[in-house]
Amino acid sequence: xxxxxxxxxxxxxxxxxxxxxxxxxxxxxxxxxxxxxxxxxxxxxxxxxxxxxxxxxxxxxxxxxxxxxxxxxxxxxxxxxxxxxxxxxxxxxxxxxxxxxxxxxxxxxxxxxxxxxxxxxxxxxxxxxxxxxxxxxxxxxxxxxxxxxxxxxxxxxxxxxxxxxxxxxxxxxxxxxxxxxxxxxxxxxxxxxxxxxxxxxxxxxxxxxxxxxxxxxxxxxxxxxxxxxxxxxxxxxxxxxxxxxxxxxxxxxxx
Amino acid sequence: xxxxxxxxxxxxxxxxxxxxxxxxxxxxxxxxxxxxxxxxxxxxxxxxxxxxxxxxxxxxxxxxxxxxxxxxxxxxxxxxxxxxxxxxxxxxxxxxxxxxxxxxxxxxxxxxxxxxxxxxxxxxxxxxxxxxxxxxxxxxxxxxxxxxxxxxxxxxxxxxxxxxxxxxxxxxxxxxxxxxxxxxxxxxxxxxxxxxxxxxxxxxxxxxxxxxxxxxxxxxxxxxxxxxxxxxxxxxxxxxxxxxxxxxxxxxxx
Numbered sequence: 445x446x447x448x449x450x451x452x453x454x455x456x457x458x459x460x461x462x463x464x465x466x467x468x469x470x471x472x473x474x475x476x477x478x479x480x481x482x483x484x485x486x487x488x489x490x491x492x493x494x495x496x497x498x499x500x501x502x503x504x505x506x507x508x509x510x511x512x513x514x515x516x517x518x519x520x521x522x523x524x525x526x527x528x529x530x531x532x533x534x535x536x537x538x539x540x541x542x543x544x545x546x547x548x549x550x551x552x553x554x555x556x557x558x559x560x561x562x563x564x565x566x567x568x569x570x571x572x573x574x575x576x577x578x579x580x581x582x583x584x585x586x587x588x589x590x591x592x593x594x595x596x597x598x599x600x601x602x603x604x605x606x607x608x609x610x611x612x613x614x615x616x617x618x619x620x621x622x623x624x625x626x627x628x629x630x631x632x633x634x635x636x637x638x639x640x641x642x643x644x645x646x647x648x649x650x651x652x653x654x655x656x657x658x659x660x661x662x663x664x665x666x667x668x669x670x671x672x673x674x675x676x677x678x679x680x681x682x683x684x685x686x687x688x689x690x691x692x693x694x695x696x697x698x699x
Numbered sequence: 700x701x702x703x704x705x706x707x708x709x710x711x712x713x714x715x716x717x718x719x720x721x722x723x724x725x726x727x728x729x730x731x732x733x734x735x736x737x738x739x740x741x742x743x744x745x746x747x748x749x750x751x752x753x754x755x756x757x758x759x760x761x762x763x764x765x766x767x768x769x770x771x772x773x774x775x776x777x778x779x780x781x782x783x784x785x786x787x788x789x790x791x792x793x794x795x796x797x798x799x800x801x802x803x804x805x806x807x808x809x810x811x812x813x814x815x816x817x818x819x820x821x822x823x824x825x826x827x828x829x830x831x832x833x834x835x836x837x838x839x840x841x842x843x844x845x846x847x848x849x850x851x852x853x854x855x856x857x858x859x860x861x862x863x864x865x866x867x868x869x870x871x872x873x874x875x876x877x878x879x880x881x882x883x884x885x886x887x888x889x890x891x892x893x894x895x896x897x898x899x900x901x902x903x904x905x906x907x908x909x910x911x912x913x914x915x916x917x918x919x920x921x922x923x924x925x926x927x928x929x930x931x932x933x934x935x936x937x938x939x940x941x942x943x944x945x946x947x948x949x950x951x952x953x
């Protein structure tokens with residue numbers, strides 16, 4: 445039963461163009477990363493060395509928003525059209541349908557995100573060559589925690605998008621919620637009076653990624669409060685809470 | 700052909716859709732009120748009632764889409780939610796527009812078929828059967844209502860189920876399509892399947908259905924054969940008008 449429904453959900457994702465558009469926009473990260481590296485590379489050629497941000501970190505929000513949109517649309521495209529009723533007639537067990545949807549969104553966004561992140565990483569290092577750009581002095585092994593944490597953050601945002609889209613039953617509300625979690629709330633947290641800015645910011649979704657990798661939040665906020673394991677747990681907690689609440693509503697509400 | 704109208708024993712054995720004191724309340728509105736009837740195989744059962752009478756709600760309750768406030772609906776003696784592969788037992792068309800417009804007809808059906816382990820060959824078969832084979836790869840968003848009705852019927856037929864429910868499938872169809880649906884409904888029933896069909900077209904219903912269930916304001920108004928109604932009221936339309944006279948209410952969606 446579960447396997448059949450997962451196959452169906454995967455086909456649902458593969459058979460609409462919005463999926464390819466969202467992944468296409470996410471993959472722009474590779475292009476932007478290459479352009480960025482080329483640009484800072486020419487600056488480094490003039491000055492000898494430079495401290496530039498890593499493209500896989502700088503353009504991460506693009507990846508996060510575009511693939512989170514995939515999560516939102518996975519459910520709201522059905523809720524808005526009434527397709528969800530057609531789906532529930534063929535799969536009356538709501539837990540199975542919801543789990544299959546979440547599983548497919550989770551797997552596709554994680555696979556897509558890690559692929560795009562690694563490609564961005566590889567092309568930018570290749571373009572950088574032996575120039576000193578600030579971000580290309582560490583080994584892949586040292587950068588891998590950050591890359592995987594970034595990939596996981598994309599998946600969590602997509603699942604949060606799925607959950608919020610399901611709870612609000614609206615594409616617009618789902619997207620606004622994701623954008624709030626990603627940009628608005630962390631923005632507000634930064635401008636709280638210290639030490640509350642760092643304390644609150646430590647729990648903000650985008651700031652969990654550097655904490656998992658053991659880096660500082662930003663020059664302004666300094667080190668976060670959370671050790672890597674706690675940051676990882678908090679990240680997963682975001683997805684678990686929104687999915688849990690969404691499933692509760694999905695199971696109880698009339699379709 | 701087994702006719703369940705003939706005696707109670709066969710009702711027990713052959714009634715495949717059963718409603719027992721089904722009640723659904725949305726806030727202050729009683730959409731379905733203490734509704735009990737059963738639908739037997741071998742003929743088309745027409746489901747009639749004014750807009751807002753609770754026909755669509757009743758169908759949603761049978762399919763487990765809405766939870767009843769009280770009472771129960773059974774399909775083949777079991778709640779719909781407990782069916783492991785529901786498409787193989789029940790096919791339903793509730794709303795032809797409840798599709799993702801960006802998906803092709805073929806992929807739409809394949810998405811549904813996959814959930815119940817039904818293969819692509821069957822998808823091609825039903826597309827052929829409903830006359831959509833030529834537009835199978837076209838996006839559903841560009842379909843007319845009539846084409847969407849055909850697509851919905853194709854979805855209902857995918858699992859070759861013994862029980863079929865159609866909510867106003869004739870809407871939006873051209874005369875050719877109307878006749879096609881009539882013939883399809885009759886042939887499905889003649890194969891011994893159970894067919895519950897709702898429609899507002901009385902002349903069409905008189906040609907297609909053998910038994911009629913009429914509801915109004917969520918309550919059962921009448922349950923009779925078309926022959927009985929016509930002998931008493933002259934035409935089915937007159938019967939419907941007379942029986943639902945006190946039940947027409949506007950401003951409530953069905």
